[in-house]
Amino acid sequence: MCITKVPLISFVVPVYNAERTLHDCVRSLIKQTFGNIEIILVNNCSTDESLGKCNELAKEDERVKVVDIAEKGVSAARNRGIELATGEYIAFVDADDWVDSNVCELFADLNAKYDYDLFCYSAQYHKKSKTTTTYLFGKDIELLSQNQKEELQIKVFAPQAPIFSYKTNTRFVGSAWGKFYKREILLKNNLRFATETIISEDVLFNTLSLDNFQRIGYTKRCFYNYEQSSDSAQNRYRPNSDKYFMFVIEKIQEWLQNTGKDQRFVDAANCLFVHYLFGILKEDLFHKNNRMFFVTKVSLLKIILNENWCTKILQRTKKAYFTLLEIFLVNLLLNKKYWTVSIFLTCYCKLQAFVKR
Structure with missing residues (x-):
């Protein structure tokens, strides 16, 4: 050749x-x-x-x-x-x-x-x-x-x-x-x-x-x-994922500001950030392999939802970007329904793990 x-x-x-x-x-x-x-x-x-x-x-x-x-x-x-x-x-x-x-x-x-x-x-x-x-x-x-x-x-x-x-x-x-x-x-x-x-x-x-x-x-x-x-990245338990998601969020926010992108980009990026929040909850805090006590998970959820970055992205959510189930979860998060969210995500993650077998 x-x-x-x-x-x-x-x-x-x-x-x-x-x-x-x-x-x-x-x-x-x-x-x-x-x-x-x-x-x-x-x-x-x-x-x-x-x-x-x-x-x-x-x-x-x-x-x-x-x-x-x-x-x-x-x-x-x-x-x-x-x-x-x-x-x-x-x-x-x-x-x-x-x-x-x-x-x-x-x-x-x-x-x-x-x-x-x-x-x-x-x-x-x-x-x-x-x-x-x-x-x-x-x-x-x-x-x-x-x-x-x-x-x-x-x-x-x-x-x-x-x-x-x-x-x-x-x-x-x-x-x-x-x-x-x-x-x-x-x-x-x-x-x-x-x-x-x-x-x-x-x-x-x-x-x-x-x-x-x-x-x-x-x-x-x-x-x-x-x-x-079944062990691909999106199915894995990813502890401490919040620091990685936050790094990406901060870099993209910096890029949006430096390039002066219009509202279309801002809305779409916020959609991504909300999905990152979902990732923190599903792939880390409430993942089936997270062995923390349930009450500890609820306490950590409170801390996350009261952080400034989390409040901002939830408040900026555009419903047209999400499914009905995602909108339901966003509303629970916005209204600080800690126990309801915790029970819902615990059940959801267990169901997902069962379906992926």
């Missing part, structure tokens, strides 16, 4: 305890019908045989490069990948997912004409025997208009924002995967993933990055395959 000196695309794959899924993930990249790529496997602190698997894959194909780092976290791994990449574009792939074999070929053909700063494509979510297909827009867009770019930015916060006729049914708009980023722009603007948080680091990255991309394209075709397992 003839490989030019400078790859068009550098795939960055963070690897942490992924020995079971890594082979299928990397093989989906090796089998790309467009060959001018490199694959950077960044192993960070795996305790299984992941590093050995990485080295085996590197022996199979000279385009596979392996680096082992001591710093934990997907942000650190992605940042190291950005530093090591030599391709004109960078694409991030999670080690338990896979990519259809012709995505690079399609991108290369379109990019030869449009010279993209960013190119996005659609994804499928796989959970057991169920597959959900999700799109950012209702059709292919060779170059996004300014209004479409703003719609993309707002959908990072609120994919079902009522101000748009076409809504997405998942939050993958803010994910790092499903995109080709021009490396030059990332380097020039020092765009990196925040290592201060282990939650929503990709949402923050895209929020701070999108203003720097002018030539953006999108295809409705689904090439990315997201494997949603």
